[in-house]
Amino acid sequence: MSSIRHYIRDLRVIDGHEHLATRQMRERDRTDLFGLLHYLDSDMITAGMQRGSLSARGTDAEEKAAIFMKYWERTKNTAYAKVFRTAMEDLYGMRDWTVRGLLELNEKVIAASLDKDWYRKVMTERSRIDLAFTLIQTTNVDFAMFRPIMFMDFAFKLRTLKDVQAVEGASGVEANTLQQYLTAVDALLNKYIQEGMVATKLGHAYWRTLACGKPTFHEAETVFNRLAACSLEEGLSQAETRPLQDYLIHFIIQRSTAYGVPIQIHTGHHETSVSGNGNTITNSQVSSLLPLLNEYSSSRFVLLHCGYPYSLEYLSIAKNFPNVYTDFTWIYAISPTAAKHILHQMIEMVPQTKIHGFGGDYNFIEGTYGHLKLAKKIVGDVLTEKVEDGALDEDEAIGFAKAVFRNNLIDFYGLDEKPV
Numbered sequence: 069m070s071s072i073r074h075y076i077r078d079l080r081v082i083d084g085h086e087h088l089a090t091r092q093m094r095e096r097d098r099t100d101l102f103g104l105l106h107y108l109d110s111d112m113i114t115a116g117m118q119r120g121s122l123s124a125r126g127t128d129a130e131e132k133a134a135i136f137m138k139y140w141e142r143t144k145n146t147a148y149a150k151v152f153r154t155a156m157e158d159l160y161g162m163r164d165w166t167v168r169g170l171l172e173l174n175e176k177v178i179a180a181s182l183d184k185d186w187y188r189k190v191m192t193e194r195s196r197i198d199l200a201f202t203l204i205q206t207t208n209v210d211f212a213m214f215r216p217i218m219f220m221d222f223a224f225k226l227r228t229l230k231d232v233q234a235v236e237g238a239s240g241v242e243a244n245t246l247q248q249y250l251t252a253v254d255a256l257l258n259k260y261i262q263e264g265m266v267a268t269k270l271g272h273a274y275w276r277t278l279a280c281g282k283p284t285f286h287e288a289e290t291v292f293n294r295l296a297a298c299s300l301e302e303g304l305s306q307a308e309t310r311p312l313q314d315y316l317i318h319f320i321i322q323r324s325t326a327y328g329v330p331i332q333i334h335t336g337h338h339e340t341s342v343s344g345n346g347n348t349i350t351n352s353q354v355s356s357l358l359p360l361l362n363e364y365s366s367s368r369f370v371l372l373h374c375g376y377p378y379s380l381e382y383l384s385i386a387k388n389f390p391n392v393y394t395d396f397t398w399i400y401a402i403s404p405t406a407a408k409h410i411l412h413q414m415i416e417m418v419p420q421t422k423i424h425g426f427g428g429d430y431n432f433i434e435g436t437y438g439h440l441k442l443a444k445k446i447v448g449d450v451l452t453e454k455v456e457d458g459a460l461d462e463d464e465a466i467g468f469a470k471a472v473f474r475n476n477l478i479d480f481y482g483l484d485e486k487p488v
């Protein structure tokens with residue numbers, strides 16, 4: 069192994085984006101093997117499996133194992149499947165990819181879910197992750213291993229009076245006017261930050277376009293008042309509420325910036341297991357964000373997932389906008405080859421302090437482990453190629469790895485962790 073790959077293998081990481089349940093949640097749910105499929109489930113659905121087949125409550129483990137094997141044969145070539153295989157083989161010693169082997173593995177996974185030390189073993193020891201950001205819509209996480217990031221979509225995806233009431237409930241502020249509603253959203257942001265939130269997250273590319281207009285207060289207020297006059301059974305359409313949504317997106321960016329927290333925004337590919345909407349990929353075109361990026365020059369935007377498949381415009385935007393930071397969350401597992409190409413170009417184009425190298429984007433720690441192993445391999449391969457090419461010397465390559473896997477995140481999010 070080259071010294072670069074060796075160094076990267078041992079490097080302790082700050083993980084910029086996960087959806088990991090707390091250990092207590094996992095223990096309470098007694099999560100089994102079929103609760104760990106996540107991205108692989110998406111590929112199996114695309115390969116013809118009925119959505120929900122492996123999470124159905126009535127189906128027993130043996131039936132699920134048989135369904136799994138049918139679709140494993142169809143999907144085992146993909147990077148999602150490779151990450152899953154790596155995790156199961158490394159962490160559970162899985163070798164026997166048959167119904168019988170899966171049933172044995174299932175028992176081991178359930179035992180791990182009940183093991184109070186499992187998170188420390190997988191995250192801290194095996195994955196060498198010192199801290200991970202997790203998005204599970206609570207700030208009540210184990211701060212020894214995690215920091216919370218909160219989706220703010222629910223504060224601007226307002227279609228019914230119930231949606232307004234949810235924000236009133238979460239913030240403790242009654243909102244009968246738009247002005248009062250803004251006070252409620254601000255109180256919510258402030259509360260989350262007091263509770264340890266390190267960034268806000270906008271995931272709206274999953275349900276509407278990233279393009280955002282600049283409606284006036286009055287235009288937003290007109291929609292809010294129509295919504296306030298609805299009965300609980302009524303609602304307004306997506307098109308009707310768009311001015312209110314756009315106004316609130318601006319407001320959340322403004323208030324996040326005032327509080328000094330960065331804004332993570334989903335760009336590019338959608339997950340079918342999340343979206344279920346046929347992957348309206350054009351909703352997440354990176355260049356749709358340009359008006360917001362231009363307007364908020366003192367905000368700090370983290371654009372997630374390298375914008376894939378809009379990666380070329382992503383690179384161009386990241387190169388030119390001081391307020392844009394790149395983030396490799398999820399991309400290695402979508403396509404290792406794409407990740408490799410993007411990283412090669414990014415090293416050539418984007419200042420290295422603007423690059424965040426890893427977020428597993430998994431909802432179980434085994435996936436994070438498998439994804440990080442893949443990410444480290446790709447980054448090691450790319451840096452070795454850059455050195456062979458004469459584009460970087462070995463010290464520069466190691467410095468780059470330290471920056472993107474660890475030091476940049478400590479600096480950017482103001483973490484109390486030691487840089488290396």
Ligand SMILES: [Zn+2]
Nearest residue numbers: 085086087429
């Ligand atoms: Zn995510």
